[in-house]
Amino acid sequence: MFREMRRIKQLLSMEETVAVMDRCTNGVLACIGDEGYPYAVPLNYVYFNGKIYFHTAKEGHKIDAIMKNPKVSFSVIDEDTIISKEFTSYFRSVIAFGKARITEGNEYQEAFKALVEKYSGDQPEEVKQNEINRCSKAYIVAIDVEHITGKEAKEYAKAKNL
Numbered sequence: 357m358f359r360e361m362r363r364i365k366q367l368l369s370m371e372e373t374v375a376v377m378d379r380c381t382n383g384v385l386a387c388i389g390d391e392g393y394p395y396a397v398p399l400n401y402v403y404f405n406g407k408i409y410f411h412t413a414k415e416g417h418k419i420d421a422i423m424k425n426p427k428v429s430f431s432v433i434d435e436d437t438i439i440s441k442e443f444t445s446y447f448r449s450v451i452a453f454g455k456a457r458i459t460e461g462n463e464y465q466e467a468f469k470a471l472v473e474k475y476s477g478d479q480p481e482e483v484k485q486n487e488i489n490r491c492s493k494a495y496i497v498a499i500d501v502e503h504i505t506g507k508e509a510k511e512y513a514k515a516k517n518l
Contacts (some may be wrong), residue, residue: 358453366513368448376434376450376506377403381475383432386420387412387456395421401430402470404464408452409459409467409498422497426455428486430499446509454501467496 361367368376382400389395397418400412407431412418422428434448460469465488472484 361505361507362511363507365494366507366510368450368508372508373450373504373506375401376432376448377408380432380434380450383408383430385418385428386457387418387428388425389417391419400471400475402467402474404467404470407467407501408454409471409496411468411494411496414493414495419495419497422456426457427453428456429453430498442507445514446511448506448508449514450504450506452499452501452504454499454503456497456499459496459498463498464496467498471496 382398383400384396386394399410399412400500401408403409429451430453432449434450435446437446438444439446453498468488469484470492471475472487476484476487
C-alpha cells in the first residue's frame with residue numbers, strides 16, 4: 357500500500373527514525389483541506405507509544421480537515437546543512453502516514469502529559485500537572501502511524517559504512 361523508498365541505502369533504521377522523532381520539536385501535518393486543496397501546517401508534537409500526538413483548537417481548518425478525512429502525513433526535518441560547494445544540503449528527515457483521531461480519557465491524559473513533558477520538562481511537577489488539569493480548550497489528536505520512514509543524505513549513509 358505504501359511505496360518503498362527508492363534510495364534504500366539512505367533509509368534510516370527504525371531506531372534512528374524514532375531518535376529523529378524524539379529529537380525534533382516541530383513537524384508539518386499534511387491533510388486534505390477545503391475544496392480538496394492540500395493543507396500543510398507546522399505544529400509541535402510528541403512521538404509517544406508509536407503514535408504522533410499534537411494539540412489543536414476545537415475549531416478551525418486543521419480539525420475540520422481531519423474530521424472530513426482522517427488520512428494524513430506528518431514530516432520532520434532533523435538536520436539540513438547547506439553544503440554550498442556541492443550545491444546541496446546534507447539532511448536527515450522522517451515522514452509518517454496514518455489516520456488522525458481525537459483522543460479521549462486515559463489516552464488524552466497520557467498524551468497531554470507527554471506533550472507537557474517534552475516542551476516544559478524543566479518546570480516543577482506541580483506546574484506541569486496544573487497545566488494538564490486546567491486545559492479544556494484543546495483537543496489532543498493522535499496519528500495512528502501506519503507507515504514511517506527516515507531518510508538521510510547519501511553522504512551520511514556512506515560515512516556510517518566506512
